[in-house]
Amino acid sequence: MSTSTDVLVVGAGPTGLTLACDLRRRGVDCTVVERATTHHTRSRGKGLQPRSLEVFDDLGIAEAALAAGRTHHHLRLYSGGRLALDLDLPARPPQPGVPYPNLVVLPQWRTEQVLRTRLAELGGVVRLGQELVDLHQDDDGVTATVTDDSTGTVERIRAAFVVGCDGGSSRVRTLVGIPMRGESHEEHFVLGDVRIEGLPADGPSYAWFDDDGYLAADPLDGSGTWQVQAGVRPDASGTLKTASLELFQRLFAERDFGHVRLSDATWLSDFNPRVAIVDRYRAGRVLLAGDAAHVHSPAGGQGMNTGIQDAYNLGWKLDAVLRGRAGHALLDTYQEERMPVARAVLASSDLGHSAFFSPHPVMTFLRNRVLVPALRLPVVLDRLLDGVAELDVGYRDSSLAGEPAGVDRTGDGEAAGVVDRVRFRHGPHAGDRAPDAEGQDGEGTPVRLFDLFRGTHSTLLLFDGPAPTDAGYRRMAATARAVGAALGDDVRTWIVVPGDRRPDGLDDVDVFFDPDRDAHHHYAATAESLYLVRPDGYIAFRSQPAAARPVLDHLGSAFRLHAPA
Template identity: 40%
Template structure:
């Protein structure tokens, strides 16, 4: 029996597979496509997703293969009328190392994730279609179109908007399709030198639009998006290579023959839909299988990857018997509101963009806001977010980065390097936290990384006295980012969200919290609902 069967090998499924594989689970990932599609649909990871990819150990490859977001040049009637750089003036900060996303073709990102997966001895099983699911309460029997049944403790449907897994579960996909909001898309080749590849070109005319963004890592490849051609009755025509050339010539005023090739042609209609639950027994949903929305803001792939990062550690803890199944309920509790917010936000951004492009100089920069490109949503409402912390940082928030030094050697490092990996992290600020840190390390072993953070005013730690992962916060940036006073303990979840901030001297809450996330002893201590103090009141 396999621990987890993942259905769908796009960015969401691959992220989940990599996360579970590094945690030592027996994982299979299947996809009904006969090969790996060379899809360029998503244009790349946003800042929070780059943090996830850093944790998974692939961000350097992504940065090398991609490019920074490009300035946008807007045209009207073939004439440039405005340039815009939505990220002008932004820069990384000590607590957020990525101030902007990265442009990279989806197929290239998937290649990088598959390479990472191969390092764990795993490969995607292509040409494998799921046609049936039977959950008997202890495992799921998965029927395949061609091959023997598979038994898995859990199944995760990452198989896109037309998800077979979701349909087999009978989970409604409520929402609607805007039939009048249609766009044709594809990958095209354009003769070298015709357009500046340092710009994202956008022609918005009264009778339609064409948008061309260069695909990183290719000499002549471009993402092509356009208003469709229409027949005499106003119905949109199916995309074709000749149609793309006509649209190109009409809006750019360049010769049609300059567009030499068009592939991966598709018609996009705005769908705004989501499920009402992420889990049915031992089967879960993630990514487009659970939510689809307008493309404004570029949040589709990113939301799916962040679904997977939220789910991976929880699923692993439950499968390994280190947490109760209630922990899986927090996946839906945390991610369903994020999906609802994303649908509302992207619909509003689409409306703003459609309004902006009616006037010369309007463009896709209208869809980019700090909310769209920021470090992700918090989970302050979650039952895993414990009371505590009285500053800007609260339980449920994304854990901030900060430059530090390795206490034993003085070597520069960052908090994100300490957080990276399949473990919980406990940060201790102040000498009074050392017992709590040692107790956590002793009780949970490799599952917890206990880190004493020495501040600028603390004495230099002796070589033998410091905990193995001690850090020196010489500039005080870590203490400031975490709002840490003297004797503060911060528990950080494996998905790099703050779980608990404790300023109390005994730190009993830290022990109880860690027991919930790691250290199942039976039904009571493993229950999220049992995350309470001795009075039973939390």
């Protein structure tokens, strides 16, 4: 049997599902195959970081994820047999420019369920029990051979591109011969989902660090199911205990929690954390994402989130290439942008792993005497949470990030003053995440910038500064028309007005009212300014003044623009 599709996604974890949702909403035909015969119910990666929630906002599922998880966190941490830290972290309200400031804890199976529901709404489906056994590519596409687990039927799927989202032991990676290099930690961990009686189901999380190793327990859904994990060391005979209810029960008893009772293990696992990354993310028409491209310690809770953002970076680029709006060179920017992020995550998670889990006496002393006490300081805790939120991830060094080297003095726009240019220099740069802001649409209805960004398009924001002029608005309207003519439906333009009244002459241009100048502040727009935001929410180009020619010249180096009428 033979079938065809635009993109074959191999693996239906969070990375593969995010990519499939993004492609389907763009009208890209994609097929998702998964080797497992049923959807799993394991907690595994159980936290969505703020940047991943912003991705989910764009996909239309942020509220579903928030409703399924918890944002109020309470941790009781024991060190050396005593309670060293009782940390209560209520959910933070939305912050300026950051609508989702909290980590959301929910089991991975639930995250995948939310994504699958969205995929189904978009007309997609996960094909379970489908194992990839072979790949062959040529200049025009890739032929994948897939077998059906239940019938043994062999299917050949012809795709323009194949994306391996099939985990750390990726079959796709093996078939195309991309090596993954790294090393494993010597520490051995056991993990499981169990029911616990004797601890409040909606109460705090627990963690113990002592000479016998590490133990932690996190409530998952308020029903009495917990994820438990522990670091175990060889016994006197050199034998390592494997994950079991009996082992976890003994570990709790050894920490004076013998009154709790563990039962109904639905998942038990053993692992040694590995730190590794591939040499390259792409081999012709085959690409890798998520754990198929990089694996690391779970310290910091960034593994699943990094994979989600891999997919979000790749989806719009595949779409542009498939529609003929860009050449295959655009796909090279996927590795260019995401590999440095993965390397940074590997380094930071490895450092976090050593800080929390290393049995070395020096690290144990520093953890007990320095790190744990420091967590009582709000400034330290805030820095730690901000460090794993992934809101600072950016692509300033990307070839897709453009900023004019100097001030435009062609007369096409209002030149900014010295103070305005200094402020602009300290605003968000090309390659940075585009911040959110609150305002109103042209009808006076409250909206956020993220509402304008949501969808498959790029967004052009034109600011005339807090001292606008009619001439400035006329020029910006002309810029909006010129960029719209070149990009068509791929861009939506908004003129950001510092007030709540539509200026004359803008009847055919969308406006975003900024009465509190929230957007002007976040974008350092104290003079006429232009920001082009990519479909994945990162700034592609910015300039002062808001002239069309510089941004079109930049885009023309990577994309095929419509010829002017």
